[in-house]
Amino acid sequence: MENKKDTCAVQSRLVVVTGPTAIGKTRVAIEIAKAFHTEIISCDSRQMYREMHIGTAVPSAEELATVPHHFIGNLSIHDYYNVSMFEQECLQLLDNLFQTYQTVIMTGGSGLYIDALCNGIDDFPTVDTEIRETVTGWFETEGIEYLRRQLKMLDPEHYARVDLRNYKRIMKAIEVCLQTGKPYSSFLTSQQRLRPFEIVKIALNRPREELVANIHRRTDAMMEAGLLGEAESLYPYRKLNALNTVGYKELFAYMDGLHDLDTAVELIRRNTRRYAKRQLTWFARDTAMQWFHPDHIDAMVETLHS
RNA sequence: GGUACCAUAGCUCAGUAGGUAGAGCAACGGACUGAAAAUCCGUGUGUCCUUGGUUCGAUUCCGAGUGGUACCA
Numbered sequence: 001m002e003n004k005k006d007t008c009a010v011q012s013r014l015v016v017v018t019g020p021t022a023i024g025k026t027r028v029a030i031e032i033a034k035a036f037h038t039e040i041i042s043c044d045s046r047q048m049y050r051e052m053h054i055g056t057a058v059p060s061a062e063e064l065a066t067v068p069h070h071f072i073g074n075l076s077i078h079d080y081y082n083v084s085m086f087e088q089e090c091l092q093l094l095d096n097l098f099q100t101y102q103t104v105i106m107t108g109g110s111g112l113y114i115d116a117l118c119n120g121i122d123d124f125p126t127v128d129t130e131i132r133e134t135v136t137g138w139f140e141t142e143g144i145e146y147l148r149r150q151l152k153m154l155d156p157e158h159y160a161r162v163d164l165r166n167y168k169r170i171m172k173a174i175e176v177c178l179q180t181g182k183p184y185s186s187f188l189t190s191q192q193r194l195r196p197f198e199i200v201k202i203a204l205n206r207p208r209e210e211l212v213a214n215i216h217r218r219t220d221a222m223m224e225a226g227l228l229g230e231a232e233s234l235y236p237y238r239k240l241n242a243l244n245t246v247g248y249k250e251l252f253a254y255m256d257g258l259h260d261l262d263t264a265v266e267l268i269r270r271n272t273r274r275y276a277k278r279q280l281t282w283f284a285r286d287t288a289m290q291w292f293h294p295d296h297i298d299a300m301v302e303t304l305h306s
Numbered sequence: 307g308g309u310a311c312c313a314u315a316g317c318u319c320a321g322u323a324g325g326u327a328g329a330g331c332a333a334c335g336g337a338c339u340g341a342a343a344a345u346c347c348g349u350g351u352g353u354c355c356u357u358g359g360u361u362c363g364a365u366u367c368c369g370a371g372u373g374g375u376a377c378c379a
Contacts, residue, residue, distance in 0.1 A: 045344085081340090113342080115339085165345095187339090244341075277335085
């Protein structure tokens, strides 16, 4: 298999279509996939959960019928999942798809997932649930200062570099130290993995005003489509990580009586806007991105043909 | 129509005993190595309604205008 690829004149190619939420990735990806008669891999960390439809804006049944999609609704909110698992499963899937297609499309807005697939992510053992719960317990009962002291002892090198106000980063490092008995920083190589296929990255964007209008329109559409009902049915599981998601957490707060429904919707809009900004910041850093207006699909296809 | 009050950041407002102004929210910018739609950090963006006057100097004091709110007709 490897040899065949090496001698093959036309190399396999992955086309990544990304951009901020509500920019129109789904439509663009489908059009490009149709142009190349191929399939789509989703790299959206929330569309993977089959219990979450409306709030994650998964492609419609018609859209899914048009082009085969992967990694949509493939997980339950009760499953543990992480970027590394995505990287491995995705590489395996690509290996299969490239036997049929020269070009495969990947679309979604989870920047870390995209980077993990394109550049690789350092390998360290998965942390046992008990250790994760222990460290979480430390944070909840002892506070962040205690976590800092632990990290300083376990991995002074990482302590010097990590954002000491970001408890998640500190907890992750401590967990790995405890799991392996080695400093977290000893697993970090900063080395980019080479992939046996070409990668083309397309990022979608449009004037901020239009993006914001899209976000507001889509939020209203989600509410009309029954987002509140979906959130109500998931309320018992609101503590799960999968449900720490824009569109759901604000409605859970409404159900808890923290604010009224109009406020909840306004917060969904605001938090979606902020999420879109964080995505744009992430993608802007990637110099390999080729930026397009989502309406210029012909230009994208042309670029991919040349 | 009359009287009173108000006019300062995108919004709600504070303030300057006269020396060109600051809070909350919104907004904007950034970081990111297995929970990432997560998590964390940074930043006031302003004809102080307009226009005369007093003054070395007016967003601030006085007059007029415009707009708004309330009450009286």
